[in-house]
Amino acid sequence: MKLASLKSGRDGHLVVVSNDLAWYADASHLVPTMQAALDDWDRMAPYLEVLARDLEHAAIPRERFHEHDAAAPLPRAYQWADGSAYVNHVELVRKARGAELPESFWTDPLMYQGGSDDMLGARDPISLKDEAWGCDLEAEIVVVTGDVPQGVTPEEARGYIRLVGLVNDVSLRNLIPDELAKGFGFVQSKPASAFSPVFVTPDALGDYWKDGKLHRKLLVDLNGQPFGRAVASDDCTFDFGVLIAHLAKTRRVRAGSIIGSGTVSNRDSDGGPGRPVRDGGLGYSCIAEVRMVEKITTGEMKTPFLKHGDTVRIDVHDHREHTIFGAIEQTVQVG
């Protein structure tokens, strides 16, 4: 089943979307919002599944689905906690500034609590006041949980994953060093994130969803050029079960919590840092990473951070090259 929130008020209104993302059927007569569906998932999901099946069979009134009409599936959420499952990414960033990766990073996930009061739709602009802040994309996989009890195991935690989607976790790189030095995590350096037009239930992903990981390539384009083609299930040290269990160690996690994978990142086939897509590599899911590789290989960071008018596109295809979640496609607007 695929679900979306069409733009309407603060929370959008819930629709069921066809597998090919061409059509939708209003679901708000069953349950008004995505959060309300998650709050009462066991009771509501079967009704929504029936609606989704009827939509697939064109057995009910349906409307054309336009990705630009979609708000973030949860236009505001009660929790956004972003992990760093791709330790390759963390290692690269550290290597570029000459810092060792602590051994514990391979067993104890990094995670930060993000702001969740204002989530962007897939076509909303990245509104940036100052280019000097060093605006970057971060292409990631996310899951949305049901009510997770405190102290769940990673295996149990996987069973609480209700939906899967994509995020562009916008980051202001030049504000990060000062905030990290303060030790209290990110506040100013993580403005609003944007989410894929639809979120998808794990069962609807079939073989693409296994062991708490998404087994597909994450397609990242920058200004219309292929920028990243990393496989989300490769070099993924912590599956979503581990990330959720990490968050739930000392407290329960409530329905509608969004958990992020961190920037998707693959090593090169020779084990070294990734090469650009144009050089036959798998590329990058954020600009910081290519800058790190540039620094390591040439001594100089060349690729600039995002500027006014730049476009970012994040998508995942099925084996027929059809979009699964719809694409995040954002333009940077400065001022």
Next chain:
Amino acid sequence: MKLASLKSGRDGHLVVVSNDLAWYADASHLVPTMQAALDDWDRMAPYLEVLARDLEHAAIPRERFHEHDAAAPLPRAYQWADGSAYVNHVELVRKARGAELPESFWTDPLMYQGGSDDMLGARDPISLKDEAWGCDLEAEIVVVTGDVPQGVTPEEARGYIRLVGLVNDVSLRNLIPDELAKGFGFVQSKPASAFSPVFVTPDALGDYWKDGKLHRKLLVDLNGQPFGRAVASDDCTFDFGVLIAHLAKTRRVRAGSIIGSGTVSNRDSDGGPGRPVRDGGLGYSCIAEVRMVEKITTGEMKTPFLKHGDTVRIDVHDHREHTIFGAIEQTVQVG
């Protein structure tokens, strides 16, 4: 005007509470929840004010208000961002571990993004799985904002404060060093926080609310003994206008965001670290602080962190010694 959420479902149901906290009138026929009231504040607040006036005059049906029936005013919120306005507290904690306070801490507020999917009511227990985690209270003032535009000044930001209340920002001290070392802020070391039974509009606080600060003593009791008597407006380096403006530098802040002051902390009258209440001092709003003072003065931390059965009480009185927000009163339950 004083507002509370009586326990009911995930979001409670909104009531207006009399100034003396003895009575309430149901407000859910006007607007069902506290969040819904904040979402539409300019339109709904006048209706709620009329209800509050009628309740004060006993002109409408009313029921006895019991603090233990209150959920957190926002049982789940879209944002919880906690500052560190009392730099004295930060300096003490650092001094005890031999670290200097960076000069910038006096001008650039520390702030962390907290989990907001699960907020405790004032009488809910502190549920702790392991005493070895070093459970501590942190008594703080909080405000709830309306929709705050990006880039507001501190002066403008004060105008977006809709409600004022209290929080016990429960902290797991022995998990903090490892999380701070990772640099990504608090995830496991900050379980669910508890809030005062009622939140109060700034105008209803009269002279007690001035310049974005609460001009009253914060009364903290531990196991029935006075533990903290700090004045919330003293040694408060950053008023709530500054804290909100800090959060809103790179993004807008949406209605219902809860902003915390950080642990309230006063210097001693001689400028040194505070003395215990029993020695004529103003005491402490968290256990970590008395342990730091013990370490500085005697070389040894003596006061233990919270154990099973310990009780914490946080309250603020008016000049007639009547409670303003109702009291947070929690018992620690281990296991």
